[in-house]
Amino acid sequence: MQNERATDTQAALGTDTAPAGIYIHVPFCRAKCPYCDFYSVTDSDRIPNFVDALLKELKRRRGRVPSADTVYFGGGTPSILTPGQIERILGAVHDAFNMMPDSEVTLEVNPGTVSLDSLHGFRNAGINRLNIGLQSTNDRTLGFLGRIHTAEQARNTYRWARQAGFDNVGLDLIYGIPGQSREAWRAELADVTRLKSEHLSCYTLTLEPGTPLADRVNQGRIPSPDEAVVGDLFVFTCKWLDDHGYRQYEISNFARQDPGKGIDLRSRHNRKYWNFVPYLGFGPAAHSFLDQCRWWNHRNLAAYLADVAAGRLPVAEKERLTRDQQLIEAIYLGLRQTDGIDTVDFRQRFAIDFFDYFRKAMVPLIDGGLIQLASRRVRLTAQGMRLLEHVADVFIQALE
Structure with missing residues (x-):
């Protein structure tokens, strides 16, 4: 990074x-x-x-x-x-x-x-x-x-x-x-x-x-x-x-x-x-997200039932999202939505000016008709939606 x-x-x-x-x-x-x-x-x-x-x-x-x-x-x-x-x-x-x-x-x-x-x-x-x-x-x-x-x-x-x-x-x-x-x-x-x-x-x-x-x-x-x-x-x-x-x-x-x-x-x-709002998941294999932490329950009904019967929360694993992970997910999940990435919100979240930081990466994407800029937002075009993984990779590589 x-x-x-x-x-x-x-x-x-x-x-x-x-x-x-x-x-x-x-x-x-x-x-x-x-x-x-x-x-x-x-x-x-x-x-x-x-x-x-x-x-x-x-x-x-x-x-x-x-x-x-x-x-x-x-x-x-x-x-x-x-x-x-x-x-x-x-x-x-x-x-x-x-x-x-x-x-x-x-x-x-x-x-x-x-x-x-x-x-x-x-x-x-x-x-x-x-x-x-x-x-x-x-x-x-x-x-x-x-x-x-x-x-x-x-x-x-x-x-x-x-x-x-x-x-x-x-x-x-x-x-x-x-x-x-x-x-x-x-x-x-x-x-x-x-x-x-x-x-x-x-x-x-x-x-x-x-x-x-x-x-x-x-x-x-x-x-x-x-x-x-x-x-x-x-x-x-x-x-x-x-x-x-x-x-x-x-x-x-x-x-x-x-x-x-x-x-x-x-x-x-x-x-x-898609917008990093907290959610709690219950039942086998259910995922949760809160306070920049993600955890998930056992992907096994028997293990789930055993933990609950023993008075334990049936959590298999958990992770705290690093800032790098948050940046990557904000880009990928933002691009998935037709509203796109709100660059003002992005700056408030990460103290980064999106246009300055990604200007070089965006030029070929704009020229190729894959993204469009609209006021404070960066959105995928219809063709860009088709090539979501490629576009997201271009932005993510710019973070490295």
Whole structure:
């Protein structure tokens, strides 16, 4: 790193007083999807023990943050829990933390695990936002991805969500499937935009090491996704969704625009991860971030249960972010968002003038049409979003 330095206090991102996020990792699935590397198990008999342990873990961290305004149930498949279990967990969250009255409370839902009755139950339990793992509207693609639901079940789940009273619904999609054409993906986007959900997350298929899908590609049984094709699909996706009323705010996330209503439909919880706002994670493999420290729980249900039963916090490891790490993450996470890097905020955080410090690195990026300067912000262009890793590397190398 160059010689400019500041203390950890000066480098702190100034967001520790913002309301925190609470993340609950539910480590159970009916079946493991071959592309997924999130921690989960299929032994549903251990759900009651997990819920009891989770309540104890929440109690042990009581008051760890001054306030919180989001709760996010992820996994795994959180909708495998009953509404009664979700209600118990939310009760423990409210007992442990000062939750704001307008808190965003999200439940990830697999269409193969819910009914109209259960969605009514989740709504009554305190869930006010659903994130439905649609993944595709094409049954062949769903089969390739190993999903347990059909396209029709997914559409039914969306209709049931509306009938159950949910007015904030997000849908997840995966694209860049080997052999997927632009026309096939256009048809899926058309299907989804007709539903008019409040939020869309469109992720490119990633070959995570150690997953069955990655193994099949490495063995030559299926082709690897074509990077050039996936890049073209990314640009096409952003343009299509913008034309159909969805504003991109992060590389994979889009929120419906409601002119005149003044409603922000972006995920409040996920934005905490990208903006260094504190969050506390509960359950196996859950991560937490507070006071420039990051820690994570055991990625093993048995170890998690054993630690909680013994009266210990189930923390596997922890780290304090150095100033160098904070700088790198501020650049990378800032570039992921369409708002870009706020250079005034950056100067306040790190005592660095962004334009002076990175002027030489920015010239080829500007000339290449990868970044643009707008008042106090540095943003990626559409082409720059496609080449995020390259652009971020240019900035990070300038720090060395």
